[in-house]
Amino acid sequence: MSAVPAPDNSPDAGATWHYGDPFGEQRAAEHDAVVVDRSNRAVITLTGADRRSWLHSISSQHVSDQPDGTSTENLSLDGQGRVEDHWVQTELGGVTYLDTEGWRGEPLLAYLRKMVFWADVAPEAADLAVLSLLGPRLADPAVLAALGVPELPAESTALPIGTGFVRRIPTEPGRIELDLVVRRADVTDWLARLEAAGVRRAGVWAYEANRVAAQRPRLGVDTDERTIPHEAGWIGGPGQGAVHLDKGCYRGQETVARVHNLGKPPRMLVLVHLDGSGERPATGDPLLAGGRVVGRLGTVVDHVDLGPIALALVKRGIPADTALTTGGEHPGPAGIDPESLPPTDAVGAGRLAVERLRRGAV
Template structure:
């Protein structure tokens, strides 16, 4: 298995192969991987990453699960059962959001856009059915109608020259971060803050995938596989649920705390929602037990570690690997959830490979917390 092919061995993911796998040079993701239904690369993985950073690349992410929510109370209702402040999101605005369990552990991460009286949500292919089932169960008497939107799919455009191909889809001016503009013929273009500074998602009718791919590539967008997207995502320290998280992950560990203006998925000043007690307690009184960091792996090892491999320090397990991928400049890298107490300069191993923490990826969490300061004050400290 390629170092850049994340697997989800404990989840059965059945997604129809993308019609874009017929594009010349397309190599699908490994069987059993969460990205098996789309192209992993087109023959030049590093060149595709470079195109996404320096020019403009198009990535097939049509395996993502898309759902929609209609109804006059769609936003106010979703606001009450999720972690982000979206009650007054506004037409043409987007946000990242989480569904937590009662203990504050992350069950679902999703991106949503409200446009023309409909909320559009896209999430991981193996998580979408569960998210839809939960949302449907929570409707009760609200005017909100969640349903699967299997007739829509996701493409991504990455790179500083996206504006050069925008005319091909009828967009005169690119939107700002977390903003969206409608497209003629259905769907919309949404700007995201990751995996690069110039990242855009197209949520479009599935029947138009091949047509829009052809238009954009003819205009100059270069085909890039999920390998390119994943390498840039890992370098940007953006976790992917199920790959970089486990069933114990809380939002603080995975860098999801923050309002939309902070590119986060958990607003710290909103009404009650499931799991809020844990979020508030950790924010005000404690520290997360783990944090997400970037690891550099020894590329000279005979074998590469894979997703889920234990990370050890001095023979003691201190975390686990998430996504492992080859980056065109950084070499083999990985995201890892490590114990917060592990110093940045600790010598680590991940399976057969030596590993080192990128010091710039270690979160700075030494600011006194408001709740702890208040408690100390009451105790006369």
Template sequence: MVDNEPVIPDRSPTAGPLLSVPGAVPAPEGSPDSGVAWHHGDPFAEQRAAERAAVVIDRSHRTVLALEGPERLSWLHTISSQHVADLADGAGAENLSLDLNGRIEDHFVLADLDGTTWIDTENARGAALAGFLRKMVFWAKVEVKDDDALAVLSVLGPEAPSILAAVDAPVPDGAYSALPLPGGGFVRRMPWPTAHSFDLLVPRDDLRRWWDALTAAGARAAGSWAFEALRVGALRPRLGVDTDERTIPHEVHWIGAPDERGAVHLDKGCYRGQETVARVHNLGKPPRHLVLLHLDGSADTLPETGEQVTAGGRAVGRIGTVVHHYELGPIALALVKRSVPADTELAAGPAAASIDADSIPADDRVQAGRAAVDRLRGR
């Protein structure tokens, strides 16, 4: 264990199909992970196992939608930020829906398999995303289904491939690639939060059967705490936690094609919010960027999501996910003004904080639009 080990409150299971698993402790009240296990008795050991062996994590609180119809991909291509028009069978991507000003409304992961495009997203935005998609169908040959027929389990760790093989599940090769599972659903390889990460989208009625099979094969039961700690350590943002109503994709590292692990393709046709994306990419810089903060664990309390990051009493950012990591101690993701140097002494709510310098994105590229302006001005 590490210094500043958090106190684990005693909570009895209250909801969720897998909260009846012996040892499951539900997420705290008000958590975005309400309805699934927060941990199974030892969150730090669960994190270690996710990086050194294999764990299975219940993420069945995510909303899963299905798009059917021959025009599903070409239609989705026109209303979202990622290039998906010619997505091959068994391929996937991360994707965004932006508002007219280029601010992020929705983030989702998708996979196209056997004539259906499967989308999974945060439960808090599931109904809103389904409603938006339905409003945008118009005359396209697409049907949006939100019957939540599939549920998400995540298997993480270097031993994950052997665990999958032991339960007769195929092992996809490339990031976001998907293969069908026996009995329905599919397995998808993810590039995060660890180097060996897989999502199993299984029939909701078979959720407990899959959980029991994976744990019997050697995967350790782990909770959302472990997933969040590793996600924060990997500097991967979470919609609605690490983003706010002003966040644009450049601020949270969501720019890039699927092979770049991004959610916004810079060489595709029109979509809502594209003007802001293009303007920032070609002419400007994002006002903020997502960084990793190391928090002073000796503070009586840690900050909460949404609290200010301050420098010398002046607000310079916003706190996102706060979590105890088994190696790094208390850490957080934060949107901080790009002008704040890495060595600035910060306060994150009630705790002193410092920026992990390695988390600051390097952006010394020559912007095409800015270079053209400079040439016109004779610079």
């Protein structure tokens, strides 16, 4: 089993891309069980009595009373409501754990420390690694025994295991996805223990193919400097999204409320099918319709069943049957998966109120 490193220009540079059989690893993630070493992610811990109420005041999710043993997504926005940071947040044993993209670990930690002021909270970098497990066989007794848990946790919940924890990620019905967050010094032992229980090692290619097919965006790859949460599908309370719509003021909240109540986001996240006959386009390449730029490619990956696919931010309202081409060094045809289009936007509460007033004035 030979480990092939991720490309140098990949956001996962330094991680294992695959172990010689990338499509076999993807198939195992769908029908068996695999473990993916994602220790290139950064983990931050928050301790102190004020950690939840303090984080609640500076982030988009409702976490002031996050129950012990639960996980959710969360964001930090800039003053215009654009996404700066995204993390998965777990509350367990008097500690709040945040894990994010490796390249955002230091900037996020610096921002959190800057915002402490007089609060009883201590943000620290943690020497912890994330291992992700995919596949239906994760429910097998041998795997549960290797994890040291009597049963799988419910979605968006976490269980302690030794010096770390295991949490279950919300995903499509019938699928199982877990994260192990453990000491970096213990990663090799955990991989060996899981392999002995029949869990196959897989590279991040398998994880990324699964993520893209599930239409889950990745910070800095599927988002850009203009992205607002509505465009990426991050609206929702704990366990459902990263932005709670019924909470107090936080940086960027005005934009979130305005778009929700009065307008529509300018772009939408969709799944795009690409031409597989030539070189693949790259993240950041434009999507064009009739020679006009209508979107931006995010993650590009070859999927065992779907072929070459990508996530893309495209102009809202563009029909699914629009003939698209990719720009950049390797242009080619592309098409929007119609099932990936977000639901038709309901009229916001604020817009409805304005329309009622106008009708009443006539």
